[in-house]
Amino acid sequence: MQQLKASIKAKDYVSAWSRLMALADTVSDYPSLTSLCRLRKKLGDVGQRPGSRRVVRIAVLGGASTELLEDPLRLLIESQGLDVVLQCSEYNTFVQEILDPTSETIAFKPDVALLMVTAANIPRWPKSGDDVNAVNHTVDEVADYWLNLCARLHKQTSCEIILDNFHAMPTRPMGNLAAKTPWESSQFLARVNLRLGEKSPAYVHINDVAQLANQYGVRNWFDPRYWFHAKQPVSFDCLIPYVRNLARMVGALFGCSAKCLVLDLDNTLWGGVVGDDGVEGIRIGEGDAVGEAFKAFQEYVLKLKQRGVMLAVCSKNEEANALAPFQELSDMVLKRDDFVAFVANWEPKPDNIAAIASQLNIGLSVMVFVDDNPAEREHVRQRWPEVRVVELSDDPADYPRILDDAGCFEVMSISAEDQARTQQYQQNAERSQLQESAGDYQDYLKSLDQRAVIRPFEKKHIERITQLINKSNQFNLTTLRLTRSQVEAIMNDDSYVTVYVRLADRFGDNGLISVLIGKHVDEVIEIELWLMSCRVLKRNVEMLLLNHVVDMARSRGAVSLQGMYLPTPKNGLVKNLYPTLGFQDAGDMHDGGKKFGLAIENYDPFSAPIAIVDDY
Amino acid sequence: MNQEAIWEKLTETFREVFDEPDLVVRSETTAKDVLDWDSLTHIQLLVALEQTFEVRFNTGEVAGLADVGAMIELIASKVN
Structure with missing residues (x-):
């Protein structure tokens, strides 16, 4: 932050922007975020921002107060690599803004509209004692209310819409019986969320507030004091995860998501150093707490691969040593075939990462690097600021959550190509081998x-x-x-x-x-x-x-x-x-x-x- | 925490929130005296004070803190 202030003072806007964007990426407490937002305002629109940037027009439609969310939203979307024009409607006017064809929101012609709403905006609730059929009928009506509003907005502006779903209530007036009671508020909201997910058309993207609030705890997520005082939908402790989640969804809509996860091996995918400890000496799999933690991380990584993220290995190792656990240990969840690139040598990691990018024909900005060694992380960060480097802790049990929180791989849909991607890239590797054996290039193409x-x-x-x-x-x-x-x-x-x-x-x-x-x-x-x-x-x-x-x-x-x-x-x-x-x-x-x-x-x-x- | 230490940390928080490195506040200072002290920055100020002093203001206090003297008094009663 001090360096950022110094850059602004020295009118060095190029480094001010890159420092601001880097800080925005990692800021985790609200007062620091507001300081960054103030510095962002000071910077105004001067200076060169990193990368080529698309301007995205965003309409904010709030059912609660959104004024304190606007500057953070702008900053965190900018840190995704986009420029932003924001149009914010007045408190709780979203229905009029959508239905009135002469409203400012419609006139603004947004690329994306954010419908930031809470349970206070639910138009109708089930009656006490309603049976499950009656509750489901109300669920349909409520889901249709939101989706009809989205349809009206989309019809007039063709914009993409990000719609908040609804977190559970912070209290349980029915106690444990709520779990068996369809008309109870939290259970009703959960049903509405499911229905919204099922019925949303392609232009409606659900901001899964329910899941986020679960992760942080509903009682941390919602602060009644600031709700009563100023209709703040999200507590200040959880404002950053909320806004960052929205920013990532906007980023994903405009192609800012990463595609490839580059992994170290020793002490990243298994415990120990295979070159020193031998295949039998490394820790992976059941029967050992640390081994189980690494196995759980491999399972998380495998899920990323199954949804279309490409995996690559970048390890300082003899290749034979690096391959041995994949070939010899049944406890390894990840197999050699799960990786589109496998680089194990003694060259500097930034060089190897660049080689992997070029082999896969992808840019460095879509690569995510995970390595337990802070020196390697720093080396990559310095050499390739565009590569996303994940800051691991010293405990493998944290790895899945840390990579999850980094949120690099947000996508708005998964196509059949995504799921077949690893196979396609492996076929590419085979084609390259054929190319080496084929003398004349045209002959190769014919073949x-x-x-x-x-x-x-x-x-x-x-x-x-x-x-x-x-x-x-x-x-x-x-x-x-x-x-x-x-x-x-x-x-x-x-x-x-x-x-x-x-x-x-x-x-x-x-x-x-x-x-x-x-x-x-x-x-x-x-x-x-x-x-x-x-x-x-x-x-x-x-x-x-x-x-x-x-x-x-x-x-x-x-x-x-x-x-x-x-x-x-x-x-x-x-x-x-x-x-x-x-x-x-x-x-x-x-x-x-x-x-x-x-x-x-x-x-x-x-x-x-x-x-x-x-x-x- | 003594009064002096509270004043020092509070002044620092005010300077950060209102982005005025030389801002001086007194007991009788109110929103009228500080540029940009409006209902939104008031909330940001309270959140920053809660974090700085590791205290929690209750709902009535959030709305009722009119001048700096009242803030000092309330913070002192909570930290000590």
Whole structure:
């Protein structure tokens, strides 16, 4: 904090911003948070903020008082890597704001609306003595009340909506009988929460306040003094977890979540040092408290993998030693095959992490590093500030909770691709081996037996398309981010040309890996968005896609394509894509971007060793 | 904790909350005398004082603390 103040005083805004963002990431007490918010205000909008940042318009709709939440919300969303424009409605006016088409919230056209509500906003409660059917009927009515409000708001603004669910009451007037009584308040709220989760459409995201309040304890979460005094929905002790949780959800909506967990081995995944203690000497598994704690951590990590997080090993070890526990010990929950990359050597860890990132074709900012050794953590932090380094304690029993609290892997949906990701990357590793054995690259591509499905956007792929749009950084010409609703609107708008590509080869399915959106203006198709997953770089997919877009442009009566390249710190890879594909330079744009044009009359289609199929 | 120590910590808390490194408060100081002391910063001030002195103000006290003298008196009664 002192360094931050000094940076501001010295007008060194670049380091002030990076210090502020780092502190915002770790701040844990309310007075420090308010100090950071004040310093944030002092900084105003001056200076260079780290990274390329998207501006997100956020409407806050509060059923309780939200004034003290606004500055923290802005700061913690900014620390996710986004810029924020906030519109906050007056206390408990959310119904009018949503229903009145001339309200400030509707006029604001938010990207995201936060419905910050509490049990005090529940429109109706069951009657004492209601049976379970009557209670469930009320549950439906209450869930529909919220979802109808969300639907109205979404219809008018196409925004994504984050809706708070409801934590249990802090007291138990019915005592233990509550557990058997459907109409009891806490049980009723739990039923409403379940129904909201079941019935929410894709644009409604539930902020799981009920679960958070459970973790912190409802009596810590809710402070009646400040509720009576100022209608504070969350106690000041728990304000940070509440706001940070919201900020992470907003971050996840705009592609700020991590993708890969890089793990050390000795004293991180098992107790002891395998090189010194031998396979039999390390502590993992039942029969030993410390071994059980490490096993529980491996089980947590396995759950992350099952929901689509890629796992990698980065260990200072002889490779044979590092592999031995995976091969020889049945108590190891994690297996060698669970990892997409396995690096065990004596090179500096920052170098190995960079190598893993490049092997997986992902950026450092989507990597999370977990290591029990503080020196290694510091080394990585200094060298790669963008890598998220988790601060472990000295007790393996804490590891699952610490990694959980770090909240790096928040996602708004899980697609089939997520669950198959590890397999896809392993297939990639096999492909690389084939590439080494294949002499000529074109021969190699032919040997892959590639098949592609190229089609306009379809409803069933909207989720994956939105996900790619919001997280692809490298092969991405314009880095235009879109919400699911915006993608859907474009899909249904005839003036747009939309294309997705799915690709399979002899090693398996790569999934949906490329997306293009063009707008038909007069006789030109203006390519507003073109991206591709880096898993399938150099497979000639971009050439195949261009052939296809030219065909579509012709059939619509267009005579040329127009493309642009908008540079970011991450998309240097495609700086020369358009010239390489035969586009002519069409001038510079004001913010460092470049325009390109392609007349399609004499376009000579590229030959790409990929068969186009209806399905595979 | 003696009065002097309470004054010192309280002044420090005021300076941090209102972001005025040279702020001086007296017994008779009220919200009118300090720039930015409004109903919102009042809550932030109380939360900061609760944390600084490891005390807890009850509901009536939260609403009733009009001047610094009353705060000092209340804090002294709770910490001692």
